[in-house]
Amino acid sequence: MPNPMVFALVLVAAVVLFIWSAVRRFSLLRVGRPEDRFNDIPARIRDTLVYAFGQKRVVRKAFGFNHLLLFWSFLILLIANGEFILKGLNPAISFMSLPAVVHNPIYLIFDLVSLIVLLCVIIAAIRRIVKPPFPGALTADAYVILGMVAALMIAYFNLHGLELASGEMIALMPISSAVGGLFYSGITPVAAHPLITIWWWVHAIVLLGFLNYLPYSKHMHILSSIPNIYFKRFDHANTLPRETFVSDARFGVESVADLTWKDLLDSFSCTECGRCQMVCPANLTDKPLNPRQVIHDIKINLLENGPAMRKGAEPKLALIGGGGEGSITEDQVWSCTSCGACMEVCPVFIEQMPKILQIRRNLVEAKADFPEELLNLFENMEQRSNPWGIAPSDRTKWCSLLDVKPFDEDCEYLFYVGCAGAFDSRNKQIALAMAMILDAAGISWGILGKEEMCCGDSARRLGNEYLFDQMAQANVELWEQKGVKKIITMCPHCFSTLKNDYRQYGFNGEVISHSEFIAELLTAGTLKLAEKVDLGKITFHDSCYLGRHNDIYEQPRSVISAATGRDPVEMKRNHSDSFCCGAGGGRMWMEEQLGTRINLERVREALDEDPDTVCVACPYCMTMFEDGLKDEHREMVNVRDIAEVVAMALPRQ
Amino acid sequence: MATIFCEKRRPQMASVRPHVMPMPCKDEEATGQIIRESIGMTEADIPTKVLEVIFDAGQTDDQEIGDAEFIVSGGRGLLDKQNFKLIRELADELGGVVGSSRSAVDAGWIDVEHQVGQTGKTVRPKIYIACGISGAIQHLVGMQDADLVIAINRDPEAPIFEVADIGIVGDLFEIVPAITESIRRAKAANGHQACVLKPVQG
Ligand SMILES: Cc1cc2nc3c(=O)[nH]c(=O)nc-3n(C[C@H](O)[C@H](O)[C@H](O)COP(=O)(O)OP(=O)(O)OC[C@H]3O[C@@H](n4cnc5c(N)ncnc54)[C@H](O)[C@@H]3O)c2cc1C
Ligand code: SF4
Numbered sequence: 001m002p003n004p005m006v007f008a009l010v011l012v013a014a015v016v017l018f019i020w021s022a023v024r025r026f027s028l029l030r031v032g033r034p035e036d037r038f039n040d041i042p043a044r045i046r047d048t049l050v051y052a053f054g055q056k057r058v059v060r061k062a063f064g065f066n067h068l069l070l071f072w073s074f075l076i077l078l079i080a081n082g083e084f085i086l087k088g089l090n091p092a093i094s095f096m097s098l099p100a101v102v103h104n105p106i107y108l109i110f111d112l113v114s115l116i117v118l119l120c121v122i123i124a125a126i127r128r129i130v131k132p133p134f135p136g137a138l139t140a141d142a143y144v145i146l147g148m149v150a151a152l153m154i155a156y157f158n159l160h161g162l163e164l165a166s167g168e169m170i171a172l173m174p175i176s177s178a179v180g181g182l183f184y185s186g187i188t189p190v191a192a193h194p195l196i197t198i199w200w201w202v203h204a205i206v207l208l209g210f211l212n213y214l215p216y217s218k219h220m221h222i223l224s225s226i227p228n229i230y231f232k233r234f235d236h237a238n239t240l241p242r243e244t245f246v247s248d249a250r251f252g253v254e255s256v257a258d259l260t261w262k263d264l265l266d267s268f269s270c271t272e273c274g275r276c277q278m279v280c281p282a283n284l285t286d287k288p289l290n291p292r293q294v295i296h297d298i299k300i301n302l303l304e305n306g307p308a309m310r311k312g313a314e315p316k317l318a319l320i321g322g323g324g325e326g327s328i329t330e331d332q333v334w335s336c337t338s339c340g341a342c343m344e345v346c347p348v349f350i351e352q353m354p355k356i357l358q359i360r361r362n363l364v365e366a367k368a369d370f371p372e373e374l375l376n377l378f379e380n381m382e383q384r385s386n387p388w389g390i391a392p393s394d395r396t397k398w399c400s401l402l403d404v405k406p407f408d409e410d411c412e413y414l415f416y417v418g419c420a421g422a423f424d425s426r427n428k429q430i431a432l433a434m435a436m437i438l439d440a441a442g443i444s445w446g447i448l449g450k451e452e453m454c455c456g457d458s459a460r461r462l463g464n465e466y467l468f469d470q471m472a473q474a475n476v477e478l479w480e481q482k483g484v485k486k487i488i489t490m491c492p493h494c495f496s497t498l499k500n501d502y503r504q505y506g507f508n509g510e511v512i513s514h515s516e517f518i519a520e521l522l523t524a525g526t527l528k529l530a531e532k533v534d535l536g537k538i539t540f541h542d543s544c545y546l547g548r549h550n551d552i553y554e555q556p557r558s559v560i561s562a563a564t565g566r567d568p569v570e571m572k573r574n575h576s577d578s579f580c581c582g583a584g585g586g587r588m589w590m591e592e593q594l595g596t597r598i599n600l601e602r603v604r605e606a607l608d609e610d611p612d613t614v615c616v617a618c619p620y621c622m623t624m625f626e627d628g629l630k631d632e633h634r635e636m637v638n639v640r641d642i643a644e645v646v647a648m649a650l651p652r653q
Numbered sequence: 654m655a656t657i658f659c660e661k662r663r664p665q666m667a668s669v670r671p672h673v674m675p676m677p678c679k680d681e682e683a684t685g686q687i688i689r690e691s692i693g694m695t696e697a698d699i700p701t702k703v704l705e706v707i708f709d710a711g712q713t714d715d716q717e718i719g720d721a722e723f724i725v726s727g728g729r730g731l732l733d734k735q736n737f738k739l740i741r742e743l744a745d746e747l748g749g750v751v752g753s754s755r756s757a758v759d760a761g762w763i764d765v766e767h768q769v770g771q772t773g774k775t776v777r778p779k780i781y782i783a784c785g786i787s788g789a790i791q792h793l794v795g796m797q798d799a800d801l802v803i804a805i806n807r808d809p810e811a812p813i814f815e816v817a818d819i820g821i822v823g824d825l826f827e828i829v830p831a832i833t834e835s836i837r838r839a840k841a842a843n844g845h846q847a848c849v850l851k852p853v854q855g
């Protein structure tokens with residue numbers, strides 16, 4: 001056994017060094033701006049138990065069970081190592097001093113758990129070679145940590161094997177006994193003693209080394225991810241905060257100082273598991289964006305610039321720029337479809353997407369630097385309040401043959417048609433179908449007609465917050481004037497913007513997507529269908545702004561089932577795992593020059609199911625699927641919005 | 654994008670993108686004073702030097718579609734790269750240039766420089782002839798301000814007809830060569846004078 005005095009010195013040195021490293025790193029969070037994540041403590045504790053200790057998201061991937069085992073084993077071994085350290089300081093302190101009925105099970109558990117840990121790290125090491133979680137996962141950092149943990153367990157078994165074989169310790173430890181029997185059988189206490197000391201020190205050095213390596217590796221997440229989960233957002237991160245437009249204001253994110261402390265904590269918490277990049281439509285179609293890399297670059301940038309910035313210096317390494325380690329390129333920033341898939345899978349609740357959109361704000365508002373196609377878009381939205389720049393007087397053309405009532409105080413619902421429904425010849429069909437459905441159900445509804453304005457979704461996701469701000473205020477003002485209390489939308493982008501973003505502008509009315517509304521009408525029996533529509537085999541595509549951003553998954557499916565009498569077949573990626581069509585985040589208005597086409601990837605996935613009809617619940621998805629099917633020469637596969645399917649099933653008048 | 658505020662102050666400032674408005678007739682009555690400022694800058698003051706202007710080798714048209722007075726555009730209805738020949742012949746006869754929908758660009762039939770629409774070019778020609786183009790809104794926004802739109806499409810329901818001044822429902826493989834031919838004949842009759850396209854009714 002070691003000399004307690006010597007160990008005490010080593011221990012103090014190691015702990016001081018660790019605290020110094022950790023404090024130095026975590027104090028960099030103060031570079032960030034303030035953000036309130038301190039509300040609702042009970043709910044935060046509950047979620048921490050579920051997601052940190054219960055590892056609920058980690059185990060969503062089969063291999064996550066390996067991590068779950070490691071995580072809990074580590075917690076148990078924390079006790080074993082506590083005993084180890086105390087015993088090193090004072091040999092009298094040991095679980096051995098407890099009665100056998102108590103200490104026997106304790107040592108048995110330690111022994112078995114140590115074996116589990118050893119097996120888990122071996123499996124993890126092999127997996128990284130055989131089937132890496134993502135390309136490039138084979139890093140030295142990963143192997144240093146796995147090696148250290150394995151060394152710790154090997155030292156543990158040797159140490160106790162020797163103690164048991166030499167009779168220094170009597171306890172129920174089958175694995176350690178086996179090691180002792182195998183290597184040290186019949187060893188005398190005198191011969192065992194120096195070996196015990198050696199293994200003891202190996203164990204101690206590796207343990208303290210591990211502790212001091214943590215803050216400098218991706219395994220910093222051992223320290224930061226539990227707080228990161230505790231401080232997570234409760235709502236979906238589908239909105240960004242408002243900005244104030246005063247002189248000298250900073251817009252969006254230009255350097256790490258413009259991020260909040262929680263954004264920076266996110267960067268420290270990334271486990272580099274790569275799950276986000278494996279679901280990211282931009283990454284999967286060979287665009288330069290990789291959400292894991294974005295988070296990693298923020299961390300490297302903070303480490304590089306943070307210490308000097310805390311003393312008031314300007315950052316040396318630009319956050320938006322060349323794209324070397326620690327900087328993010330503009331191409332990365334513009335590739336994001338804001339689909340939210342990354343945030344949905346991240347086991348430690350990192351919010352990648354809002355950071356990307358905040359960088360767009362800076363590019364657009366402070367630098368006027370954005371893809372050229374957007375110039376037209378912004379002008380059109382600003383001057384004519386629609387993305388195509390069509391005359392606002394054309395807004396009612398879609399219903400020129402119908403008798404649609406202008407919204408007034410007597411209407412219960414405002415049907416907010418949206419720009420696609422009003423102007424795009426294909427999507428006008430959905431607006432017509434909605435009109436038929438609302439009338440058939442006897443709903444009291446009206447439209448704003450020529451007075452309707454664009455919701456501004458694309459402006460916000462593209463970082464033109466100044467424009468969005470004006471549009472949102474104008475809309476809310478108009479609705480207040482008209483007495484609008486309940487709004488039905490047919491576009492998930494309008495829906496999410498009106499429902500979530502407009503809260504920030506004081507709009508508190510009810511906003512209902514056509515998926516929810518039709519589903520409710522059918523369940524309540526208010527809407528009666530005459531016949532089942534035969535559209536052959538149907539597959540349904542979840543749009544990001546309905547599903548992941550607003551948790552609406554079952555309603556559109558139930559609508560399809562009700563109208564056709566058949567449940568839609570699921571594509572490989574469905575519900576919250578659904579794959580974006582490529583149009584969100586303002587990508588609808590940009591040319592897709594980098595990598596391959598996102599819509600084609602999704603269309604091929606749909607075609608794998610060999611459908612006759614693809615059902616969508618979003619006008620953007622409609623365009624993306626129709627275009628993609630034509631590109632794949634599969635025009636015979638129809639694309640239908642759920643409202644169209646229902647309209648076909650209505651009784652004929 | 655520049656957002657310039659001069660709500661209450663003078664001077665005011667304005668600029669326009671090319672082709673967003675028709676060129677108005679010259680108004681002799683208009684008053685106002687144009688002050689030409691000489692800035693006193695010589696070429697030596699400009700750090701950037703233009704060494705040589707190199708034209709895109711792939712572009713056979715002398716004109717950019719953005720400035721063209723006649724544009725003949727082809728879409729997916731052309732079915733094949735080879736068939737763009739029909740479009741080019743007609744354009745040549747008219748002294749115009751070739752445009753296209755995005756689908757034709759995506760299919761690799763023609764260079765992206767020719768793409769008309771939302772993410773392509775906005776054009777404002779005197780005559781725009783759309784052949785085998787369905788008229789998706791993404792295309793329409795790029796060409797709807799043409800003075801005269803002629804659409805050739807075999808689908809009478811195609812949305813392109815909503816913006817067309819003259820619509821020809823039929824097979825472009827018959828109609829386009831027929832138009833080209835009739836222009837040739839007209840030109841021959843007129844002794845190769847500049848041709849004025851007469852509306853063709855279908
Ligand atoms: C982000 C984004 C940006 C886009 N930007 C643009 C853009 O800038 N410009 C653009 O054009 N599109 C753009 N699109 C694509 C747009 O949505 C349409 O897919 C595209 O315009 C369709 O091209 P098309 O009309 O050639 O093909 P289709 O829609 O397939 O139409 C082909 C037409 O040809 C007709 N046809 C077929 N055979 C014949 C024949 N023998 N004779 C006569 N007619 C025939 C058919 O009836 C049909 O109407 C964009 C899409 C997205 C998602
Ligand atoms: S929001 Fe979607 S596109 Fe953007 S980084 Fe995340 S996964 Fe990728």
Ligand code: SF4
Pocket residue numbers: 269270271272273274275276277291292295342345346347348349350
């Ligand atoms: S951001 Fe989250 S999902 Fe992506 S690699 Fe890091 S921990 Fe994994």
